[in-house]
Amino acid sequence: MLKYRAIVFSACITILAASAREDGDRYQYQSTHQIIFQPTPQDDPISRLSSLKDLVELKHPATVPVSNQDLLLFDKHIKAYPEKRLIRWSDGHQEWMTEGEKSLLILKENGRKFVDVTDWEKDEPEKQELISGFDQESSRILTLDRISNRQSTFPSEIQFGLKKLKDDYFGLIQTSRMKSRLLEFSHFRTRYYRSSTGQKSQRWLLDLIQSLVSKSSSNVTVSEFKHEWGQNSIIARFQPHPNSNETDLIKTQTFVIGAHLDSTNLLPILSAPGADDDGSGTTSILEAFDVLLQQNWGPKPNQGAVEFMWYSAEEGGLLGSQQVARAYRDAGRTVTGMVQFDMTAYVKAGTTPTIGLITDFVDPSLTQYLRLLIDEYLSVGWTNTRCGYACSDHASWIKVNVPSAFAIESTFQDSNHKIHTTSDTIDVLGFSFDHMAEFSKLIIGLIIELKGL
Structure with missing residues (x-):
């Protein structure tokens, strides 16, 4: 039976x-x-x-x-x-x-x-x-209103500007390197979070991140956040000073950059290269991370920490990021904001390249700050769009009262419709590493503006 x-x-x-x-x-x-x-x-x-x-x-x-x-x-x-x-x-x-x-x-x-x-x-x-409560019309999260009435505020002015970052930071971004890494990452048959290749792909990414850190004098720690399904999340932390202890972790204000490292098909037993969803976001934040390491960058005194997170099991219902966010909350960690980068590569034929900024179920102040940064640092503009309930890992941080935002490759209606299929590869017409690089610029600009140059 x-x-x-x-x-x-x-x-x-x-x-x-x-x-x-x-x-x-x-x-x-x-x-x-x-x-x-x-x-x-x-x-x-x-x-x-x-x-x-x-x-x-x-x-x-x-x-x-x-x-x-x-x-x-x-x-x-x-x-x-x-x-x-x-x-x-x-x-x-x-x-x-x-x-x-x-x-x-x-x-x-x-x-x-x-x-x-x-x-x-x-x-x-x-x-x-x-x-579960949200007010979609005003993009105000009822969880925030009812639990703490917290009002987030992000800067309204640029501190440094494009001239200061263009050569020393943006000039180090290499689309050829991004392509090479994404090709290897998407060659795993699937990164489904319960599969053996899902575990192998996560370990491949972990080894790469650790290798990059070993070549830099930046004060960075790399760790795995263990999950019971076997594919772990990865956390790389730029420490504000080299002798941070457990008390410092709790007190230090931390800003989070995120993407998810898993993939899926319509059925989990099918091949899922996941080049765009979310190999592209994974690669965009990795490139920004690499550039900061090459410059031996670190947060300035009293500016707090930055953590890059690659989440497991987003496709399983935001499982990995929920466990991470809940653990941080329970430990009393202070997270001042989080931005998710899920799908950063696709530009639909006949459309103008743009950064899609999600406006529903997000923090309005942080989203407005992203608009300011895009206007200053990127060669493309931004477009407001909506994606609906819990459409990526930023939602896990909203649950624990952390201001969160989400940047995507286009308007939601113009995003890549080949995701969750065997055709989600870099060969899709409109797949652009130049577009992915724009997101890397946004991440670098965001981090330096918040944490110092």
Whole structure:
């Protein structure tokens, strides 16, 4: 008898029939496709799951076809993870399902974002209503209003300017180096957070980061944030002084730059190169990190610390960043702000390159500060856009009352539609390392403006 509910019940799965349009729900659906998952009397996985093949090919006909062997692997995958998880969607609906069933959501939900809030439910069930509350119209986070009434304030003027950073910092950015690193990073079959190659890709990135640090005299520590699923998050910290201790970690004001290192396909057993999602963001922040190291940069006295974070398991419902953010909160760490860089490479044909600044579920003051920095330091402009509920790891920091923002490659409607497929490679028309480099400039400008030159 079939053990897992996602294959037992009849699921009505909506399919995107027209181009995505920018709105609070991310997509406008214009047709539906009924997919019935029913066990056969013999419980034959191939017969039972064959409709998944049609669904994958319907959504992304250019991708590699799903084989019978893939179906057998997926059947095994679902059965291997019976742990119950609590999933919340943007409309406030939440549902318990197994970890195995959760792996159907990328395929089934058509981009409707979800968060795995299981650990929050276990730790703080009485705060769940506060954690989920947002006022979309004003971009004010009700969590902030109700818990602390905190008002964040970021600078309204530029301290240094393009002339001071152009040669010594921006001049060190190399798109050829970015391409070489991203090619290797996206050559892992998948970076799915529960896969062996997901673990290997994370260790590859960790080794690279440690190698870069070893060549610099900057005061930087590199650590892994351990996760039970095996693929860890990576944290690299520019210390304000060389003899920092545990007390200093708690007291020192820290600003966070983030991206996620995992990838996924519509089904987790399929190849997921994830060059844009989020190999591009991973590489953009890595290049900025590398340039700062080459200049032996460090925060000036009394300016606090900077941490670069590469999160695991974003595609599993922001799992990695939630654990990191919650750990920092519980330890009493002072985090003054966080900016997420998720997808930084794609420029749609016929559009003008731009930095997309997300305006819903973010901190308005920090987002306005990013506009100021883009105007000063970048060769492209900015565009306001929306991405909906919990669309990347910045949402995990919003939950713990940290002002957060999110920069993306374009308006959300013009972003790369090849993500979560085998076609998310650097060969996609419109994939631009020059565009990725603009985000590296933004990160460098942001850090130096906040922490000193």
